Each structure stands twice: as structure tokens, then as C-alpha cells.
Amino acid sequence: MSNNVAKRWDVFCRIVDNFGDIGVCWRLSQQLAQEHHLQVRLFIDDLTVASHIIPALNCELTSQVIHHVEILTWQSADTTHPADVALETFSCELPANYLAEMQGISTWINLEYLSAESWVAEFHARSSNNTKPARHFFFPGFTEATGGLIREANIFQNNQLIASQQPLGNETLKVSLFCYPHAPIADLLNAMAESNQPIDCHVPTSRIFPKIAEFFHLDIIETGSILRKKNLTVHALPFLSQADYDQLLASCDINFVRGEDSWIRAIWAAKPFIWQPYLQTENTHVTKLNAFLDLFYADCEGYAKDAVYKMHLAWVSGNLTADIWQNYLDALNTTKSFTFTKASQLATQNDLASKLVIFLQKVRVKV
Numbered sequence: 001m002s003n004n005v006a007k008r009w010d011v012f013c014r015i016v017d018n019f020g021d022i023g024v025c026w027r028l029s030q031q032l033a034q035e036h037h038l039q040v041r042l043f044i045d046d047l048t049v050a051s052h053i054i055p056a057l058n059c060e061l062t063s064q065v066i067h068h069v070e071i072l073t074w075q076s077a078d079t080t081h082p083a084d085v086a087l088e089t090f091s092c093e094l095p096a097n098y099l100a101e102m103q104g105i106s107t108w109i110n111l112e113y114l115s116a117e118s119w120v121a122e123f124h125a126r127s128s129n130n131t132k133p134a135r136h137f138f139f140p141g142f143t144e145a146t147g148g149l150i151r152e153a154n155i156f157q158n159n160q161l162i163a164s165q166q167p168l169g170n171e172t173l174k175v176s177l178f179c180y181p182h183a184p185i186a187d188l189l190n191a192m193a194e195s196n197q198p199i200d201c202h203v204p205t206s207r208i209f210p211k212i213a214e215f216f217h218l219d220i221i222e223t224g225s226i227l228r229k230k231n232l233t234v235h236a237l238p239f240l241s242q243a244d245y246d247q248l249l250a251s252c253d254i255n256f257v258r259g260e261d262s263w264i265r266a267i268w269a270a271k272p273f274i275w276q277p278y279l280q281t282e283n284t285h286v287t288k289l290n291a292f293l294d295l296f297y298a299d300c301e302g303y304a305k306d307a308v309y310k311m312h313l314a315w316v317s318g319n320l321t322a323d324i325w326q327n328y329l330d331a332l333n334t335t336k337s338f339t340f341t342k343a344s345q346l347a348t349q350n351d352l353a354s355k356l357v358i359f360l361q362k363v364r365v366k367v
């Protein structure tokens with residue numbers, strides 16, 4: 001069968017942990033529907049968790065349309081009409097009955113996790129013919145030879161606009177904090193309190209609230225609380241919508257981010273950021289971190305580069321000193337202009353959704 005037109009896309013999302021899986025799937029599904037005018041169905045295995053990322057979601061419904069995407073439960077995977085493209089995300093394993101109906105109809109793509117490691121370019125766009133239909137592997141990445149990064153058409157410009165609206169001449173540093181609870185959070189809060197300039201730290205609700213409560217000798221922290229110690233003021237925020245979270249990142253001077261999706265959002269915010277990779281066995285997350293630092297900061301000036309590396313390695317190793325933080329702040333002006341330049345360069349590359357669509361046109365000559 002020869003057919004280049006792949007209009008109907010099914011995206012499969014299994015929520016393994018936290019919000020990254022659904023965060024990526026929801027963002028990508030909306031982009032495919034709204035920017036590429038495709039008919040997108042998003043199958044989700046856990047609507048309750050997903051409703052944190054898709055606030056309009058009604059968990060009682062097995063099918064609903066939100067922002068031009070049809071959202072269905074995993075159980076309702078329509079096996080009689082598989083789509084032109086079945087996008088399996090993060091090797092989540094397509095439902096067996098759906099898979100059985102795909103032959104001759106669907107192109108099967110597995111979207112992999114993001115990594116800056118050099119092997120990604122080599123493995124991107126490879127296919128395995130051991131399955132029926134063939135399975136194609138799509139690797140996001142930071143270079144042209146990879147599947148690219150998720151980036152909505154206007155996000156970079158929108159973020160610049162938000163950044164330009166921030167008050168000038170304010171000596172208070174605005175920081176956002178989103179990280180895993182095993183990070184040295186008390187060390188960071190202490191270092192911020194001891195910094196030589198005032199810091200406003202904005203913390204959206206997450207599993208780190210108990211750590212912050214402990215630092216301030218409180219039992220719990222409520223959303224809306226404002227907590228102070230020396231030069232540090234912590235603002236406890238609700239868990240934000242993805243759009244509001246983007247706005248927060250764009251308005252801050254430094255962003256602490258984690259996992260996969262918030263990491264990329266920090267890049268499009270184009271402000272200095274500290275990334276905490278998802279913890280993996282055998283220190284794989286440190287390998288991933290170093291690969292990213294080497295790629296992103298390759299051309300950064302020596303002392304700023306050194307400060308960025310030391311800050312990241314202290315943050316992932318669980319042992320952060322006030323000196324490392326102050327050193328990072330001292331290099332902030334250089335890191336700021338460097339981050340902006342680098343993010344601007346990355347924003348000129350083709351984005352992941354566009355690359356997926358182009359890739360589909362190439363592989364879908366024969367199904």
C-alpha cells in the first residue's frame with residue numbers, strides 16, 4: 001500500500017512516575033493537533049494523575065475532546081480503527097489487541113526519552129523489522145541529526161516578551177524551584193539565606209514541600225505561605241498550569257528544573273537554569289547530566305562554565321555548600337547572556353513535532 005498522508009495519529013501514554021510522561025504527551029498531542037492540523041487521539045492509562053497536567057479533564061469520561069485532542073482511556077483503545085500513526089511513548093507497550101490490528105494500516109513509532117549523549121544521533125530513526133508492523137525509533141535530541149526538542153511555534157518569542165516585562169533595577173533575584181526531594185534542598189535554602197543579595201524563591205507545590213517545612217521548623221506548608229530567613233523569602237505556590245509554569249520560568253532569573261519536560265521549558269525560558277536529571281541506577285543520570293553540560297556549555301567562558309558545572313554536580317551529588325552557590329551567583333551575568341545565546345540557537349532548529357511529521361512522510365511510503 002502506498003500512502004503518504006498520515007492524518008490520524010494515536011498517542012499512547014502510560015504514566016510511570018510523576019508528571020513528565022503525561023507532560024510531554026499532552027504538549028506534543030496539542031501541538032500535532034493545533035500546529036499540524038492532525039486528528040489526534042491521546043490514550044492515557046491514569047486520568048487522575050493526568051488531571052494535574054490537564055486541569056479540564058473529567059476523570060469520569062472515557063472519551064472527551066480538549067484543545068482539539070480527543071482524550072481516551074487506555075482501556076478504550078479502538079482496535080477496529082487503528083490510526084495512520086501509532087505513537088508509542090517511552091516504550092510504554094501498545095495494547096496487544098490494538099497492535100494486532102495495525103498491520104497494513106498504521107505506522108508504528110516509539111518516541112524515546114531525551115538525552116544529550118552522542119549515541120542518540122546514531123540510533124535516531126532506526127527501524128526494527130522484527131515486529132509487525134516495523135517499529136521506528138524516534139530519539140529527541142539537541143543536534144540536527146536527532147529528533148529535536150519539543151517547542152511550540154511561539155514559545156520562545158512569548159517568553160522573551162514576558163522576560164522584557166520584568167521590573168528593571170531590582171536587586172532581588174527571582175528563582176523558581178522544582179526538583180526531586182532527594183536534592184540537597186536544606187543546603188540550597190541555607191545558601192540562599194546567606195547569599196549577598198535578597199532572593200525570592202518561588203516553589204510550585206510538589207513533594208518537596210515537607211523538606212521546606214522542615215527547614216523553617218514547620219509541620220506543613222500551605223499554598224500561599226511566605227516564609228523568610230535572612231536574605232531568603234520562599235513563596236509557596238499551587239501546582240501551576242503548564243502555561244503558567246512557562247510564565248514563571250520566563251520571569252525568573254534562575255530556574256531549578258528536573259526530569260524531561262521542565263528541563264526543556266527552562267531552555268525556552270532562556271534564563272540560567274540548574275537541571276536535576278531523573279535518578280537512575282548505576283549513576284546513569286550523572287552520565288546524562290555530564291553529556292548535557294558538555295554539549296550545552298561547550299563554548300561558555302571558563303569561570304562561568306566552572307561555576308555551572310560545580311553547581312550542577314553539587315546539586316545531583318546531594319552536597320551543596322554556600323560557596324558553590326555564591327560562586328554560581330557571581331558568574332550569573334555571563335551565564336545569563338550565554339544561556340540566551342545558546343537557547344536562541346537551539347530555537348532555530350526544527351522542533352520535535354515538525355520532525356516527527358517529516359519523518360512520517362519518509363517512512364510511510366510502504367506500510
Ligand code: TRH
Binds near residue numbers: 241
Ligand atoms: O515530573 P517529572 O519528574 O517527570 C518525569 C517522570 O518522572 C518520568 O517518569 C521520567 O522518566 C522523566 O521525568 C525523566 O519532571 P518533568 O519531566 O519536568 O515533568 C513535570 C511536568 O509538570 C512538566 O510538564 C511541567 C509540569 N509542571 C506544571 O505543569 N506545573 C508546575 O507547577 C510544575 C512545577 C510543573
